[in-house]
Amino acid sequence: MTAGRFITFEGIDGSGKSTQARLLSAYLKSKDVDVVLTREPGGSPGAEEIRRLLVEGAPDRWSGETEILLFTAARRDHLERTIRPALDRGAVVISDRFADSTRVYQGAARGDLRDIVDRLHKAVIGLEPDLTFVIDMDPATALSRGLARQSGEDRFEDMGQGFQERLRIGFHELVADNPGRCHLIDGHRNPDAIAHDVALILEMSS
Numbered sequence: 001m002t003a004g005r006f007i008t009f010e011g012i013d014g015s016g017k018s019t020q021a022r023l024l025s026a027y028l029k030s031k032d033v034d035v036v037l038t039r040e041p042g043g044s045p046g047a048e049e050i051r052r053l054l055v056e057g058a059p060d061r062w063s064g065e066t067e068i069l070l071f072t073a074a075r076r077d078h079l080e081r082t083i084r085p086a087l088d089r090g091a092v093v094i095s096d097r098f099a100d101s102t103r104v105y106q107g108a109a110r111g112d113l114r115d116i117v118d119r120l121h122k123a124v125i126g127l128e129p130d131l132t133f134v135i136d137m138d139p140a141t142a143l144s145r146g147l148a149r150q151s152g153e154d155r156f157e158d159m160g161q162g163f164q165e166r167l168r169i170g171f172h173e174l175v176a177d178n179p180g181r182c183h184l185i186d187g188h189r190n191p192d193a194i195a196h197d198v199a200l201i202l203e204m205s206s
């Protein structure tokens with residue numbers, strides 16, 4: 001049984017997801033809502049360890065298939081230790097990325113691996129968000145924003161702008177395939193204007 005609400009933010013690297021996840025969390029907390037703000041890959045101690053294997057190093061460090069296994073292992077730990085307990089006590093869980101990222105990054109943009117992604121998701125994850133905001137952003141702008149952070153976590157950014165263009169198309173297809181759950185949000189505006197749209201959609205869907 002899931003009592004709480006599960007909200008995710010998705011989009012290409014540097015599109016403004018983390019900023020919007022933080023703003024939504026602060027907005028809900030200001031209304032005394034029990035909120036858990038988390039992220040993928042990561043969100044639990046074990047999954048944060050797996051994160052480092054995935055976001056650092058050379059782009060060809062892992063194949064697409066190995067990435068699916070690593071992201072899914074991290075997600076299972078995140079689900080068991082952070083997401084499920086929070087939903088069971090009735091909290092709103094906001095995750096900066098979740099399974100849609102695997103569908104788009106590994107399932108579509110890195111190669112045609114969607115069948116493996118879907119089978120593994122069904123076998124060991126099973127949970128879908130109640131609501132997903134996909135922040136849409138021009139890849140060149142997003143890439144320059146992301147790389148400017150110099151986070152040392154640029155393995156996917158280092159796959160280049162062509163990869164980011166394929167991701168953007170993949171996220172548009174995701175929204176078209178899931179019209180009830182996924183909302184495409186124009187990310188080429190100031191953070192407060194975007195946050196306003198997000199809050200409005202959340203209120204309309206409550």
Ligand code: ADP
Nearest residue numbers: 012013014015016017018019020145189190191
């Ligand atoms: P993501 O989580 O999608 O990688 P972030 O929220 O970390 O994106 O944002 C990437 C960079 O862009 C950060 O330096 C952030 O301050 C900046 N940023 C986020 N949203 C906006 C916006 N709407 N307009 C301009 N810059 C932004």
Ligand code: TYD
Nearest residue numbers: 012013014040041055071097101102105156
């Ligand atoms: P994140 O820290 O959200 O990156 P960014 O802030 O640049 O958007 O995620 C790390 C990277 O992992 C990001 O490039 C996307 C990638 N990723 C996948 O390829 N598959 C997945 O399932 C997830 C959750 C992330």
